[in-house]
Amino acid sequence: MSKLVILMYQSIYILYRLRIPFLPSILNIIFIRLLFSCQIGMGAKLGKGVVLGYGGLGIVIHKRVIIGKNVIITQGVTIGGTSKIYDVPKIGNNCLIAPGAKILGPVVVGDNSVIAANAVVLSNVPANSIVAGIPAKVIKENIKIEDYI
Numbered sequence: 226m227s228k229l230v231i232l233m234y235q236s237i238y239i240l241y242r243l244r245i246p247f248l249p250s251i252l253n254i255i256f257i258r259l260l261f262s263c264q265i266g267m268g269a270k271l272g273k274g275v276v277l278g279y280g281g282l283g284i285v286i287h288k289r290v291i292i293g294k295n296v297i298i299t300q301g302v303t304i305g306g307t308s309k310i311y312d313v314p315k316i317g318n319n320c321l322i323a324p325g326a327k328i329l330g331p332v333v334v335g336d337n338s339v340i341a342a343n344a345v346v347l348s349n350v351p352a353n354s355i356v357a358g359i360p361a362k363v364i365k366e367n368i369k370i371e372d373y374i
Contacts, residue, residue, distance in 0.1 A: 304322075338355070341361070
């Protein structure tokens with residue numbers, strides 16, 4: 226199911242990049258938002274191998290977000306901006322974002338990192354680390370991402 230959502234989004238994104246008016250937005254609303262209960266803003270860049278858990282159920286991704294390769298995003302995750310700040314999150318490669326996590330504002334998540342369930346990330350996350358809590362803090366460093374995926 227996740228691959229279907231990603232494939233549909235990538236197809237719609239191609240139409241968006243070709244500057245076809247209205248059609249990409251309409252298809253995004255019908256297929257991504259209504260059919261899969263997921264919001265991926267037009268313009269979000271998703272790397273190869275991105276997986277949306279449970280078919281993207283409850284996932285919200287801002288239109289300017291950049292997500293690296295092989296990232297696993299589980300249900301109920303929000304990756305977006307904050308009021309009055311233009312920049313949005315950038316997610317590195319090989320990350321795991323657990324259920325209910327929120328990544329907000331001009332945040333950079335380093336490669337091979339884990340965002341714990343229900344964490345609220347408001348500051349940068351170093352590579353090879355686990356963050357948890359509200360607001361999220363580093364609870365473990367120098368991890369091997371293979372142990373968590």
